[in-house]
Amino acid sequence: MEINKQVDGIESRQDLVEFIEALRNDLVQRSNEWENPTLERFLGALAAWTADLDGYFQNRGEQVPSEPSWRLVGNLLYAAKIYE
Secondary structure: OOHHHHHHHOOOHHHHHHHHHHHHHHHHHHHHHOOOOOHHHHHHHHHHHHHOHHHHHHHOOOOOOOOOOHHHHHHHHHHHHHOO
16 A cells, blocks of 8 residues: 555554554655654654645644544654655
């Protein structure tokens, strides 16, 4: 399963563990496709995307979550891969 689709299926802690492992494997195999392949850039993008979280959900026409979920954590991690 493609990693961008796997994140949508996160429902449990175990799903998140499997996603994180897949994200790591994706980095190892396709780091050239990552916008933020270093820890420094990844963490910077993670912080920036988390700060802009409201806009992401508003642009999708969805309500901003009031509490984090396993899927939201997965979305944060995936976004840090590609966020500019």
